[in-house]
Amino acid sequence: MxxxxxxxxxxxxxxxxxxxxxxxxxxxxxxxxxxxxxxxxxxxxxxxxxxxxxxxxxxxxxxxxxxxxxxxxxxxxxxxxxxxxxxxxxxxxxxxxxxxxxxxxxxxxxxxxxxxxxxxxxxxxxxxxxxxxxxxxxxxxxxxxxxxxxxxxxxxxxxxxxxxxxxxxHPAPRKPRAADARYDRQARLFGDRGQQALGAQKIGIVGAGGIGSLVNEYLSRLGIGHLVVIDHDPIEATNISRVVGARASDCKPTWLPAKIARLLGWKPTPKVRIAERVAKEANPDIRFDAIEADIVDPHAADRLVDCDAIFLAADTMRARHVVNSICHRYLIPVWQAGTKVHLNDSTGDIADVFSVVRRLVPGESCLWCSGLIDRTRLAEEAASPQQRAAQTYIDEIPNPSVITLNAVAAAHAVDDYLFTTVGLTSPSARAEWIRHHPLSEYFAQLKTASEPGCPQCGGHLAAGPLEPLPVRERSQ
Incomplete structure (x- = not known):
């Protein structure tokens, strides 16, 4: 070595x-x-x-x-x-x-x-x-x-x-410095020590769409010191209604033909650049890494391995697989936040609507053990475009999405992160995940799982770089 x-x-x-x-x-x-x-x-x-x-x-x-x-x-x-x-x-x-x-x-x-x-x-x-x-x-x-x-x-x-x-x-108690006046109101809850802890945090956000953009906004205004935001998509017109900070000028004008836009060299703004703009407007002192890549790209996943926490706001099986692996290999807590609108297949009526927050604790709760990573979909997502065509693979129709549903999930996820980070969470706090159903107006508490013998949350626990992450093959 x-x-x-x-x-x-x-x-x-x-x-x-x-x-x-x-x-x-x-x-x-x-x-x-x-x-x-x-x-x-x-x-x-x-x-x-x-x-x-x-x-x-x-x-x-x-x-x-x-x-x-x-x-x-x-x-x-x-x-x-x-x-x-x-x-x-x-x-x-x-x-x-x-x-x-x-x-x-x-x-x-x-x-x-x-x-x-x-x-x-x-x-x-x-x-x-x-x-x-x-x-x-x-x-x-x-x-x-x-x-x-x-x-x-x-x-x-x-x-x-x-x-x-x-x-x-720590070796000995550390006297915190007085919180910046910008954070006076929240420091009255978290204390100067809590605000200083937030300022020292490096947080990853995987996905800068509807939920990720809200998490980015919240963390920036709370005084987090360093954000790493990963997303490979540019903004689209259909994103404007729910991506925080997105402007009409970030998208191609509807009157401009796509061919002319390409000839002019016009490109839509990447979502990570919008997130960076929002974060720096909220906190000019923030350190921000805008990673325009897919989380399955090795160089993108590598940027998360020394984070203090990660928010997963990308709902693909590959993103779940990679971030779940980082959680347990590198001992980094993860908050997965998502929303779902289920439609009745036969009538098209709304069957259910929910926002969900799942906290992954290293060695204690795992997306694999909870049955939340589908092997079939994982294999389909890993296939090349040519393989998908050969398998008559059809992309799913985009799900309905509303900014208020996203806000419920994002706020609960960031609140849970905040209270644990500044030491306000009760030692007796329950470990269940939460799911909000606005149609029936109730919150469900869901059991977490970590099964004996699981290679992810057991065998690979704290392995760090000794066990490779499930990312694309690294280029030589």
């Missing part, structure tokens, strides 16, 4: 189930120190190094974790060697773990740091390019010393537990 670039910051993401096992192991009634090792996949982007906790090795007291020769406790050489070899075989970083007493602050002792200097250069040789490091936890805090090479070490900035109610752990 090649040597890693010299990043200056690192963060750790842990699935809730793994963190639950680790917390139970470390924080026992005896109040003593206990040890473990985490094997983590590694992703490097412009935001720094992100470590994804994939494997947990618990050290047994008195056998694997014993009184130290220079410090209070230590992992035995045999246990360390067994774990580091397992990590090397799977391409994982090696992270030794122990706990200290206390709650909101934690730091390594001098003996801890001396042991790192003695042992980690040798571990880096075994890992052949993957980082080695150490983590120390208090009940509500985490610190890390990550070795990228014998000459370059970085501190862990924070750790995120990616559960239904996500939890962020």
């Amino acid at each position: 090649a040597a890693r670039t010299m990043n200056s910051t690192a963060c750790l993401r842990l699935p809730a189930a793994l963190m639950g096992d680790l917390r139970e192991h470390l924080f026992r009634p005896d109040g003593d120190e206990h040890g473990a090792v985490i094997g983590a996949s590694v992703i490097e982007t412009g935001r720094g190094i992100r470590l994804l906790a994939r494997r947990l090795f618990l050290a047994e007291d008195g056998i694997d974790y014993v009184p130290g020769e220079r410090g209070h406790r230590m992992l035995t050489p045999c246990f360390v060697l067994r774990c580091v070899r397992a990590c090397a075989q799977q391409g994982l970083a090696y992270l030794a773990v122990h706990n200290h007493p206390g709650s909101d602050r934690v730091a390594f002792s001098g003996d801890d740091m001396a042991s790192h200097r003695r042992g980690y250069p040798a571990l880096l040789d075994i890992l052949d390019g993957s980082p080695a490091g150490a983590l120390v936890f208090a009940r509500n805090a985490a610190a890390g010393d990550i070795w990228l090479s014998p000459q370059h070490q970085i501190e862990l900035d924070h750790a995120v537990v990616t559960g239904r109610t996500p939890h962020v752990l």
Whole structure:
């Protein structure tokens, strides 16, 4: 494995189930120190190094974790060697773990740091390019010393537990700066700390149509720091009634023949450019990546893997498949939002209308396990135009769509994201998805699913770049 670039910051993401096992192991009634090792996949982007906790090795007291020769406790050489070899075989970083007493602050002792200097250069040789490091936890805090090479070490900035109610752990409490006056009214609800958290977020939006354009508008006005919006379609006249920020001038004038428009070099505005215009009008300071591509294009999917959350507003099976995979491989929560109008096949009358929001929690809720990815449609969408013609493939007639139905789904999705991100969601909050039926005026709560043995939410959990995403073949 090649040597890693010299990043200056690192963060750790842990699935809730793994963190639950680790917390139970470390924080026992005896109040003593206990040890473990985490094997983590590694992703490097412009935001720094992100470590994804994939494997947990618990050290047994008195056998694997014993009184130290220079410090209070230590992992035995045999246990360390067994774990580091397992990590090397799977391409994982090696992270030794122990706990200290206390709650909101934690730091390594001098003996801890001396042991790192003695042992980690040798571990880096075994890992052949993957980082080695150490983590120390208090009940509500985490610190890390990550070795990228014998000459370059970085501190862990924070750790995120990616559960239904996500939890962020820092080495010590951080005093937030006062919120910008533009966000005074919402900061009265979220607090300065919550507003600062929103400003640090990188959010992906897949689909910039009816629902995606609303999500883009909401997040921009809420003060999100960085948006990545992916859509390959240009605006059409039929989109104007429901795409936020779209103008008649973005579409081809109805009086202008298509042939003349092509001769003049006129092109309709891409939806992502409209979204960018809306976002920057709402927040001139926002960082915005407009990706004019399909989510199944590798370069587009790659732009999402270090996001803090993703909104899925494209209702194709391929988009569902790719984003569901990113959720579980990269430990990123996803909010899928959609609307549907069902017509009676025989009479053409309206049978049902609903808006739905489905939150995907890494390792806990999955579109595959919930039966929401249709294999037949997935195969049809993956076929080439020539293959579709040979199979007499007929595109579906566009479904009815109304901006108010989209607004219900978009608002519920963004509200759920907001309250979990700023820490206002109750730990007892129910995990069900929600569906609003305006014809009968009721909300349905739908059970989520994560089946044992599912390769997506189980086998590939926290695999990161070790497992390829289901995208188009990458060009050489």
